[in-house]
Amino acid sequence: MSLSWLILVVLAIAAMGYVMGRARALKSAGGDSRALHSLPVYYGTNVAMWAIVPAFAVLLVWLLAQPIFVNSRVLASLSDITVADGSSMGLVMSDVRRVADGLDVAVQQGAMTVDAARTLTTEDTDIRELLGGVGVALGSSVSPDVLRGAQTYRQLTGIGSVVMTALVLIIALGGAAFAYARSDADFRARNVVEKGILVLLVSAASIAVLTTIGILFALLFNTIEFFRLYPAADFFFGTKWAPSFSGRGGASDLGVLPLLWGTFYISFIALLVAVPVGLFSAIYLSEYASPRVRSIAKPLIEILAGIPTIVYGLFALLTVGPILVSMFGKDTLGWMSGGTAVMTAGLVMGIMLIPFVSSLSDDIINAVPQAMRDGSYGLGATQSETIRQVILPAALPGIVGAILLAASRAIGETMIVVLGAGAAARLSLNPFEAMTTITAKIVSQLTGDADFASPEALVAFALGMTLFVLTLGLNIFALYIVRKYREQYD
Structure with a gap:
């Protein structure tokens, strides 16, 4: 499932949870909203919030962590010769991602099967030409290590996407079910929702601060490295x-x-x-x-x-x-x-x-x-x-x-x-x-x-x-x- 569809499904679960949570709260009060601790909208919002917030939090963490994990595993699978120079790791991973994207495009357009993509070698000239026809250059310059890394990258990324989709949907359904079960007349839904909104506002305010700190450290570390190579006095007082x-x-x-x-x-x-x-x-x-x-x-x-x-x-x-x-x-x-x-x-x-x-x-x-x-x-x-x-x-x-x-x-x-x-x-x-x-x-x-x-x-x-x-x-x-x-x- 693509990311956009996954987000839409979670939002749909939240919308259904909103309707069901609100209806359950009214039913527990005999249909009289005056018997509820909070307004009916708070009960529905509480269910929707429990469906969206944990699921999206896990989704965000997964999207940030998966590339780091996959890149480390791919680099570990390559030979020491390929990544002997630390400065070339970024270029190697760029080639790996390019080749992996080419494999995905070829599979999607029917130029090759999934099994062929897993067993592809640099000697498969016909497959390389097919991939070149869909706009992917897998020429003779692609080394066996890069091709093997692309296959590993594609496999790990596919597994990660499936696990992410399942985990996010399970958390969304579990959160909605947990909040739905608590939606009765005595539940203080308004207090929970207002605390959740407060956390959301604090998180939004923290983004600006954390972004500034991130920019500062990104500049600071490279600036320190520069002054290790070039005298600070010549930089600040040089006139040329x-x-x-x-x-x-x-x-x-x-x-x-x-x-x-x-x-x-x-x-x-x-x-x-x-x-x-x-x-x-x-x-x-x-x-x-x-x-x-x-x-x-x-x-x-x-x-x-x-x-x-x-x-x-x-x-x-x-x-x-x-x-x-x-x-x-x-x-x-x-x-x-x-x-x-x-x-x-x-x-x-x-x-x-x-x-x-x-x-x-x-x-x-x-x-x-x-x-x-x-x-x-x-x-x-x-x-x-x-x-x-x-x-x-x-x-x-x-x-x-x-x-x-x-x-x-x-x-x-x-x-x-x-x-x-x-x-x-x-x-x-x-x-x-x-x-x-x-x-x-x-x-x-x-x-x-x-x-x-x-x-x-x-x-x-x-x-x-x-x-x-x-x-x-x-x-x-x-x-x-x-x-x-x-x-x-x-």
Whole structure:
């Protein structure tokens, strides 16, 4: 049974359990719901919950554990020669899975039988050609070990799927039967359901925390490995970025300062564009615009946040860059030699950040109590004076937090930088020169055939950790500003 069908069957069991549990509870109360401890819906929900939660928990654990177990058994079945090099295990397993998928496709389409798939050898030319006809390349390069591993992989995966299906269905039926037997008038179904919902909410909240921890450790271990191969002082204080990919890093210069400079320079120009425009638009929408204009303008501004960043990158490359070259290029002022530059990426990124600043600032300004406005008007202040002297000071902590969050978004941007700023890592004050950022170099270092045992590939994780710390620090500082200086109004 496929995974989707298994999930549908479990949901069907839960739906039937809901109806039967609710009916049993009402029957135990003589058909009078007032004699029940809880509402009838809680009894049905309790049965459905006992059918779904344990079954899906076992299904999730099985889906996570089965690939690990199968891969370990397959690797153990291969000869020592095949996996003598630890770095080639991933490639070997990739070949094994490819061949196993080919066997499955061939069996499903009738090109061969199950028994033939189990006894297939690399000398079976006709079978290889049949598999090639269904889009699977089992050529002469497939070694006997890989073919034997594919057969083991396919067999273990098939057995695991059957056992998983049976176990999940048994648990779903058992859980539903257990809850159904308890569905009587005296059972405190509401308490059980509410505790189950609480556990669900806590689990949902824990996912974000655990994901952050997982990302942190994934970066941390590879960063530590990088610093074992490359000096930390040269990385943090080096002023030259020139990876060579010619060995174990002996000829590579991996200083992060040029990348940090490009990141902050482009982000600074983006904020110079986004903060005034976003803040002024927020003031207009919250204080001056009529409800009709606000209902139209605010969604239109927020559409900018939904545009994919690759579209912004193409806009920077094909539109903004040529415009800047025509204004500041060799034929005019001579400041700009190409369309890719810090100014190009900064302007487009600033446009992208406008809805972040505008929307957050608008919400913060609207949160200022109307009584403060009325008091200012009562003292004779004009609307502009009220905005400058009352509303903006009251909303300033939140506005600062919005700006810092936008800065974090700018620091982590990739596609606009790749297409609009260029790929040159340099320390320069000229905004019309091409530069690059940390995110762009992370992409370039991990693109292509990267050897993850070399500093030139592992440096991407060190760059990612640096970026993670920077954005985390900005977010913490933004939350600190908002909480420390936020005024509490009655």
